Amino acid sequence: MERDPKKQKVDDGPTAALFAGDALWYADWQEASGELTLKQRMNTKDPELILFSSWFCPFAQRAWITAEETGINYLWKEINPYYVDSEQPGGYTKKSMTLDEKKTKYPDFIASSPRGLVPAIKHKDISLWESLPVAEYIDAIRGAKLMNRQDPCEAARQHIWCNHCTDRIQKKYYQALVAQEKQTEEAALKEFFSECRMLANAMRDDGPFFNGKEFSMVDIALAPFWQRILIVGGHYMGLKLPTEDLAFQRLETWWQAVRSRPSVAATIVCDARLIASYSDYSKGVATSDAARNYIK
Ligand SMILES: N[C@@H](CCC(=O)N[C@@H](CS)C(=O)NCC(=O)O)C(=O)O
Numbered sequence: 001m002e003r004d005p006k007k008q009k010v011d012d013g014p015t016a017a018l019f020a021g022d023a024l025w026y027a028d029w030q031e032a033s034g035e036l037t038l039k040q041r042m043n044t045k046d047p048e049l050i051l052f053s054s055w056f057c058p059f060a061q062r063a064w065i066t067a068e069e070t071g072i073n074y075l076w077k078e079i080n081p082y083y084v085d086s087e088q089p090g091g092y093t094k095k096s097m098t099l100d101e102k103k104t105k106y107p108d109f110i111a112s113s114p115r116g117l118v119p120a121i122k123h124k125d126i127s128l129w130e131s132l133p134v135a136e137y138i139d140a141i142r143g144a145k146l147m148n149r150q151d152p153c154e155a156a157r158q159h160i161w162c163n164h165c166t167d168r169i170q171k172k173y174y175q176a177l178v179a180q181e182k183q184t185e186e187a188a189l190k191e192f193f194s195e196c197r198m199l200a201n202a203m204r205d206d207g208p209f210f211n212g213k214e215f216s217m218v219d220i221a222l223a224p225f226w227q228r229i230l231i232v233g234g235h236y237m238g239l240k241l242p243t244e245d246l247a248f249q250r251l252e253t254w255w256q257a258v259r260s261r262p263s264v265a266a267t268i269v270c271d272a273r274l275i276a277s278y279s280d281y282s283k284g285v286a287t288s289d290a291a292r293n294y295i296k
Contacts, residue, residue, distance in 0.1 A: 015084060016080055016082075016090050016091035016092050017090045018078060019039060020035075024084075024086065024089075024091040026089055026272070026273070028272065029090075029270050029272055029273045030270055032268055032271075033265055033266055033267070033268050034055065034266070034267045034268050034269035034270075035055070035270060037266045038055060038064075038076045041074060041075065041076035042075070044074060044075040044076070046073065047073050047074055047075035048072055048074065049067070049072055049073070049075070049121055049123045049138070050108075050112075050121060050123075051063060051064065051074045051075065052077045052106075052112060052113060052118055052119060052121065052122075053076055053078065053118050053119050054079050054080060054081065055078065055269055056274060056277040057118050057119070058170075058224035058225050058228055059117075059118065059131035060119035060131065061223075061224035061267050062119070062131040062132065062134075062135045062221060062223075062224060063119040063134045063135050064119070064267050065135075065220050065223060065264055066134075066135040066138045066139055066146065066220055066263075067138055068262070068264075068266050068267065069146065069215070069220070069263035070139060070143070070145070070146075071142070072141075077106075077109065079106055079109050081097060081102060081116055081117070081118065082094055082095055082096060082097065082288065083096075088276075089276035090276050092276055092280075093280050093286075094277075094278075094280035094281055094285075094286035094291065095280065095285075095286065095287045095288070096116075096288050097116075099115075099116050102116040103116075111127065112127035114129070115129070116289075117129060117130075117289055119131055119134050120134070121134050121137070121138070123137070123141065132162055132166070132217070132221065135217060135220060136217065146215070146217045147216070147217045148216075158216060158217055158218055161199065161202060161221075162217055162218055162221040164198070165199070165222040165225065166221065168195035168198075169196060169199065169225065170225045171294065171295065172188050172189070172191045172195055173188075173192050173225065173228075173229050173233060174281070174290070175192075175295055176188035176189045176192060176233070176237060177233065177236060177237065178281050178284050178286065178295055180284045185237060189239070193242065196241075196247065196248070199251075200246075200247035200248070200250040200251050200254075201247060203250055203254065207257075208254055208257030208258075209254065209257060209258070210222075215258075215261060219254075219258050219261075223258050223259070223264050226251075226255055227259070227274075228278070230255075231271050231274055232278045236275075236278065236282040
């Protein structure tokens, strides 16, 4: 992205910029509600749960939204699983540290997340990782309002569509983002649009959310990715959704309701900063677990 290098403060410190005033923070980034929320949650007293998370991570944001939605008293532990490169805006890369390096830097995190991926949680003596199981667990200990556990068919339906968000929508979007040739990008986007239509057609009509009036885990599964599709995809690929299409109008109604939900609004970080953190993906040079294993 085009930036004035004079605006970047120089740092030789070990961590990428977290908050305004940190050494690698760009002068024109504004802390948004997400930064303010996590700053506050880093100082939680007597937490019931520890959330190991990264401010930029859409998977972690699923657990984060769930924690906010359920009102659990959680402590935020910021993890940067990637190397810092002071030549890059904010120092952000998508180049994974080794598991041993992560273990040295964040022993508690690795004790809860054996692959070294965020999100992970520690609740009493229970450690869990992987975004959807973590989000489901937080929901379960807070009264199971986001995932239906009474009706087996409804529970299965929610799982099907949560997985669709991860395995289809999210994956095709990232494939387009990392593509270095226009043809590959366009082919991935074509499939991405088709997977979005399929989701839109499964949404109930009696309210804006996936389940109509009821905010649920399917909304949480997609929201962080939709935010990035619009902001990051728009920036690096000039991605425009086909808004003349009824399915995308349904998705726009869905997004307006979801982004205004207080639990989601509380997790929205600064757009320009989020864009900066995706630079390695857009250049096709990421070596993250996702880049190596499932953005193919
Ligand atoms: N399948 C995992 C994916 C989590 C994931 O890939 N998180 C990224 C950050 S967005 C991570 O921790 N990357 C560290 C690495 O690749 O080394 C989930 O759903 O939680």
